[in-house]
Amino acid sequence: MFEISEAGRLTECVEVEKFYAEKALNMLRSLGILLPNAAAKIDRVSEVVRIPIHSSFSKTAVDLLKNGGIPSKPCVDVFKVSSRGMKFTDFLRGVLPGDVLERVPRSYQHIGCIAIIHLPEDLVGYGSVVGEAIARVSPNVRAVYTSLTTEGEFRVRKLRKIWGEDVTETIHVEYGVKIALDVEKVYFNPTLSYEHWRVSEEVGDSEVVLDLFSGVGPYSLHIALKRSATCFAVDSNPWASIYLAKSIGLNKLKGRIVPVFSRVEDFLDLAEENYFNRAIVDLPHRSFEYLDSVLRVVSCRGTIHLYSIGGEELHTPRLPEGVKLLEVRRVLEYAPHKYIYGLKISKTCSQ
Numbered sequence: 001m002f003e004i005s006e007a008g009r010l011t012e013c014v015e016v017e018k019f020y021a022e023k024a025l026n027m028l029r030s031l032g033i034l035l036p037n038a039a040a041k042i043d044r045v046s047e048v049v050r051i052p053i054h055s056s057f058s059k060t061a062v063d064l065l066k067n068g069g070i071p072s073k074p075c076v077d078v079f080k081v082s083s084r085g086m087k088f089t090d091f092l093r094g095v096l097p098g099d100v101l102e103r104v105p106r107s108y109q110h111i112g113c114i115a116i117i118h119l120p121e122d123l124v125g126y127g128s129v130v131g132e133a134i135a136r137v138s139p140n141v142r143a144v145y146t147s148l149t150t151e152g153e154f155r156v157r158k159l160r161k162i163w164g165e166d167v168t169e170t171i172h173v174e175y176g177v178k179i180a181l182d183v184e185k186v187y188f189n190p191t192l193s194y195e196h197w198r199v200s201e202e203v204g205d206s207e208v209v210l211d212l213f214s215g216v217g218p219y220s221l222h223i224a225l226k227r228s229a230t231c232f233a234v235d236s237n238p239w240a241s242i243y244l245a246k247s248i249g250l251n252k253l254k255g256r257i258v259p260v261f262s263r264v265e266d267f268l269d270l271a272e273e274n275y276f277n278r279a280i281v282d283l284p285h286r287s288f289e290y291l292d293s294v295l296r297v298v299s300c301r302g303t304i305h306l307y308s309i310g311g312e313e314l315h316t317p318r319l320p321e322g323v324k325l326l327e328v329r330r331v332l333e334y335a336p337h338k339y340i341y342g343l344k345i346s347k348t349c350s351q
């Protein structure tokens with residue numbers, strides 16, 4: 001059975017540079033516009049803070065902040081609503097030994113009605129206490145898992161349940177997009193929600209998009225929800241295509257999505273030359289290996305969004321002829337000093 005996450009509720013917000021965050025928070029709080037019990041979100045990569053506010057107030061908030069000398073822009077996002085402003089670790093104080101509490105990670109992932117934390121191996125014994133604390137601050141959570149490893153070609157997490165029901169299937173909502181998945185059968189990373197949304201904003205109506213290594217299809221779903229574009233979402237995990245098919249039924253899409261259960265190599269061999277206006281290549285450890293074949297199937301002036309892993313700097317291999325690198329951005333810090341970078345590449349043609 002599916003369970004829709006309350007945490008997936010879209011909330012109005014204002015986005016300010018980190019430098020202005022405290023001043024903006026104080027100002028919005030004193031004006032009564034700030035949403036109580038919802039934590040602001042810091043994007044450590046782009047150094048902006050998203051502040052949740054009461055609905056229908058984003059224009060007013062932006063105007064008032066501007067009068068106070070704070071530049072901002074309206075946004076919508078999903079925020080964690082905590083019970084009376086408490087964090088899950090507050091419920092562990094005095095329950096876990098101090099040195100254990102210190103090593104419990106402060107953050108966890110919230111996917112639909114499921115929470116996933118990465119407990120150090122020797123703390124798994126404290127799992128049920130930690131799980132219960134998480135459930136206390138997120139009442140819609142029905143199961144809490146600790147993640148052990150990420151395995152194989154499908155990048156599926158090995159999980160161990162530490163609290164709650166035996167549920168692994170859920171519906172996660174990001175930016176109003178419903179995404180059906182099973183956390184034990186497919187790859188899904190909710191911290192990429194902004195990237196899914198950001199790419200979809202660039203897509204025009206009537207584009208034909210190739211979403212390679214699509215997983216359960218968040219890029220395609222974001223795109224097809226608001227554009228009458230056609231997306232081919234290719235993944236070799238059959239469960240990814242099955243859950244994408246379910247999500248297509250759950251969302252009121254403007255565009256079309258064709259889930260393709262195939263290895264990317266086979267699909268690219270068969271795809272017609274210059275057929276796609278845009279391609280997304282999301283296999284960060286190996287994306288560059290596919291660039292030549294992707295260029296063949298993307299049309300002139302077409303765009304490629306390619307994700308790759310790097311340290312403080314991204315060292316890219318030499319790019320092939322007929323390609324212009326438009327942008328390199330840090331998308332996510334996935335380990336200390338290790339980042340996923342997003343590259344935007346254009347296919348140039350001589351005439």
Ligand SMILES: C[S@@+](CC[C@H](N)C(=O)[O-])C[C@H]1O[C@@H](n2cnc3c(N)ncnc32)[C@H](O)[C@@H]1O
Pocket residue numbers: 153154155187188189192212213214215216217218219234235236237240262263264265282283284
């Ligand atoms: C990093 S995940 C991509 C996630 C997805 N784009 C998202 O944003 O949620 C990589 C995906 O590539 C798939 N995969 C890995 N190797 C593949 C291959 N050779 N052909 C097709 N899919 C592959 C895995 O099953 C996995 O779903």
